[in-house]
Amino acid sequence: MFYKYTFFPLLVSLFFFGCSASNQNALGNKSTQKSSYVSQSGYYYALVEKNNNIWKVLDIQVTPIQMRQKTNQEILKINESYTQVEPNFDINKSNIYECNGKKGAREYTACSSNLTDTLSAKNISELVTSSKKEKYVDEDLIKEVIKQTNLFYAIENKKFALEHEECDRLFLSAKTADEFDAFIEKYASYKYASTLIPIAERNRDNLKMQEQRRREEEQKYAKVYEQKVLKSEKQLERENEALADIEEKAIRNFQNTIANFRKTLKKGVETNCGPILDIKNSSIKVYFPVKNVGNEHWIDTNKIFPKTHGCRFVNGNYVAPATF
Numbered sequence: 001m002f003y004k005y006t007f008f009p010l011l012v013s014l015f016f017f018g019c020s021a022s023n024q025n026a027l028g029n030k031s032t033q034k035s036s037y038v039s040q041s042g043y044y045y046a047l048v049e050k051n052n053n054i055w056k057v058l059d060i061q062v063t064p065i066q067m068r069q070k071t072n073q074e075i076l077k078i079n080e081s082y083t084q085v086e087p088n089f090d091i092n093k094s095n096i097y098e099c100n101g102k103k104g105a106r107e108y109t110a111c112s113s114n115l116t117d118t119l120s121a122k123n124i125s126e127l128v129t130s131s132k133k134e135k136y137v138d139e140d141l142i143k144e145v146i147k148q149t150n151l152f153y154a155i156e157n158k159k160f161a162l163e164h165e166e167c168d169r170l171f172l173s174a175k176t177a178d179e180f181d182a183f184i185e186k187y188a189s190y191k192y193a194s195t196l197i198p199i200a201e202r203n204r205d206n207l208k209m210q211e212q213r214r215r216e217e218e219q220k221y222a223k224v225y226e227q228k229v230l231k232s233e234k235q236l237e238r239e240n241e242a243l244a245d246i247e248e249k250a251i252r253n254f255q256n257t258i259a260n261f262r263k264t265l266k267k268g269v270e271t272n273c274g275p276i277l278d279i280k281n282s283s284i285k286v287y288f289p290v291k292n293v294g295n296e297h298w299i300d301t302n303k304i305f306p307k308t309h310g311c312r313f314v315n316g317n318y319v320a321p322a323t324f
Helices: 021-028 124-129 139-149 151-173 177-187 196-263
Strands: 043-051 054-061 073-079 085-087 097-099 116-118 133-137 274-280 283-290 294-300 312-314 317-319
Touching (some): 043 151, 054 139, 054 151, 073 139, 139 151, 151 196
Antiparallel strands (some): 043 054, 043 073, 116 133, 274 283, 283 294
């Protein structure tokens, strides 16, 4: 018996999901404003679930949803302009995926997704003998999800919620007048912030007044400190002048005492180097034992001092006491 091998054409579109006009109309099915919120990643991630042939949105995030909990759930990745909607698993350019075994419910791949379909076998032999299955992402199935869930409308609502959250967060985190100014500038025309703007303005104005008072206080204290420093400097200057006067007076008194002492020199007067034995012209002889030198020494009268000053000889030579 002869078997006729019938070849089935491979009818797979490699075009990957630019949202058609019908997709864009999904956003217009319900009247809504378009949010100005923009995801930092440039994408939104939607977790959808199918029950009784009806798709519904379970969650929308701005960060990737890593896994699903059930096999009837799908994770979609949508770009900011809604021109790209695709399952959130590794996509290849050929849109053909080899599936050799059963994948777990949480391991989200082309082989476990309900948004893929099985490629037709090329011939009867391959259909009978091959255990390998090839799948592709079906654009029509994704369009059906978008249509039933009104996905873009749901994302816009989520964006409004995210925008509200960001508005609240920026308001609550504002601590300075500049931060409140930035909040007011950003949300002045934002209806949701209509009750927050007056509060932000009051907080900003209060902070500015506090800052102004703080600057005035700082200037006041700086002036007082400057006056204290100036006063201290003048006081110190006066004290230094007084000390200088005292020192100068002490020097004069010392010099006068020494001068008067030298004017009254005579035999028998006690000096810093003992009693005077003799006087000749401008020199006097004193008695002061010095080892290895002698007991009597001639000293210039201009170098002699009262007995309260010390007497010192170095290498047989008299060294006068230090003076001012």
